[in-house]
Amino acid sequence: MIEARGLVKRYGSTIAVDNLSFDVMPGTVTGFLGPNGAGKSTTMRMMLGLDRPDSGTVRISGKDYHDLHSPLREVGALLEAKAFHPGRTARAHLTALAASNSIPKARVNDVLEITGLEKAADRRAGKFSLGMSQRLGIAAALLGDPAVLLLDEPVNGLDPEGIRWIRNLLKNLAAQGRTVLVSSHLISEVAQTADRLVVIGQGRLLAQTTVAELSARSNSLEEAFFALTEGSAEYSASNLAYQGSIS
Amino acid sequence: MTTATLTRSATRAEPGYGFRSAARMEWLKLRSVRSTSWILLVFAIGMIGLSVLVLSHAHWATMSAADRAAFDPVNEGFTGLALGQLVLGVLGALAITSEFSSGMIRATFAEN
Numbered sequence: 001m002i003e004a005r006g007l008v009k010r011y012g013s014t015i016a017v018d019n020l021s022f023d024v025m026p027g028t029v030t031g032f033l034g035p036n037g038a039g040k041s042t043t044m045r046m047m048l049g050l051d052r053p054d055s056g057t058v059r060i061s062g063k064d065y066h067d068l069h070s071p072l073r074e075v076g077a078l079l080e081a082k083a084f085h086p087g088r089t090a091r092a093h094l095t096a097l098a099a100s101n102s103i104p105k106a107r108v109n110d111v112l113e114i115t116g117l118e119k120a121a122d123r124r125a126g127k128f129s130l131g132m133s134q135r136l137g138i139a140a141a142l143l144g145d146p147a148v149l150l151l152d153e154p155v156n157g158l159d160p161e162g163i164r165w166i167r168n169l170l171k172n173l174a175a176q177g178r179t180v181l182v183s184s185h186l187i188s189e190v191a192q193t194a195d196r197l198v199v200i201g202q203g204r205l206l207a208q209t210t211v212a213e214l215s216a217r218s219n220s221l222e223e224a225f226f227a228l229t230e231g232s233a234e235y236s237a238s239n240l241a242y243q244g245s246i247s
Numbered sequence: 248m249t250t251a252t253l254t255r256s257a258t259r260a261e262p263g264y265g266f267r268s269a270a271r272m273e274w275l276k277l278r279s280v281r282s283t284s285w286i287l288l289v290f291a292i293g294m295i296g297l298s299v300l301v302l303s304h305a306h307w308a309t310m311s312a313a314d315r316a317a318f319d320p321v322n323e324g325f326t327g328l329a330l331g332q333l334v335l336g337v338l339g340a341l342a343i344t345s346e347f348s349s350g351m352i353r354a355t356f357a358e359n
Binding site for chain 1: 268269271272275276278279280281282345349351353354355356
């Protein structure tokens with residue numbers, strides 16, 4: 001379970017996250033949605049202790065990240081696909097991460113198998129495609145067999161087969177009672193996997209709801225989402241229909 | 248993909264965490280990139296090679312008495328040390344800067 005309470009993060013005069021409170025429950029996949037620049041990544045970084053909130057707290061399984069004994073075993077995260085040394089093999093990368101939290105070496109083979117990277121395990125990760133890099137990032141997140149998973153835009157760069165794979169994986173992980181938080185700016189993608197939604201815009205909470213409830217608000221889920229996030233994008237979308245004429 | 252491998256408890260066996268595991272992680276990271284072996288090779292060849300080169304110019308048999316008195320073979324044998332230190336400095340710098348350039352630093356700090 002993840003509990004965010006009154007999170008605030010400022011960068012200079014810009015407020016990235018503005019008094020954000022929400023809960024992410026175990027046993028379900030929760031979509032974390034918002035337009036670009038809404039503060040999703042900043043919020044996830046605060047959950048992992050990589051950014052210090054200016055005020056407020058976020059607890060993972062009831063604890064502050066810094067108080068977790070073996071963080072990899074409590075929370076797995078994928079923040080960026082290419083967060084590895086390009087010269088290191090996938091196996092070496094995972095083995096080093098495992099060592100940092102005293103995770104048995106056998107687990108490296110397990111996660112390589114889960115993510116379908118066994119054959120590529122001994123190749124240098126710098127040569128991986130974006131989709132394979134994402135898989136390696138997910139392998140790292142699963143390494144500690146954590147109860148809480150944070151995935152920032154995990155479907156980016158995956159092919160259709162990969163997208164279907166990750167949907168099933170996330171559903172399976174949630175069915176095992178884990179807390180799964182998946183950020184995305186694509187409501188249609190998240191709706192395929194998530195049951196619950198946390199929607200933010202300009203750092204503020206816009207809705208904490210279920211996919212079913214949100215889609216009941218309007219003709220389509222996308223329309224309901226746009227109605228919700230309207231006015232909170234960093235840029236104006238008023239020129240959605242281009243007024244000029246060609247010729 | 249098997250669901251069996253996803254069940255919890257698989258990794259609960261071995262607790263314990265701290266400086267030792269952090270050191271093991273760093274050791275594994277250092278060993279698993281190619282630049283490390285190249286640098287160590289340059290270090291050994293450079294350090295030994297430079298000392299051999301310097302000493303090969305000293306000829307005891309043809310030295311004057313004053314030169315012989317001033318000759319310090321130990322000191323000259325260490326000539327390569329300065330170069331060696333420099334090369335090892337590069338190893339250290341590469342180890343940390345690659346963490347930042349790849350973003351691995353987040354994992355390194357987040358997990359320790």
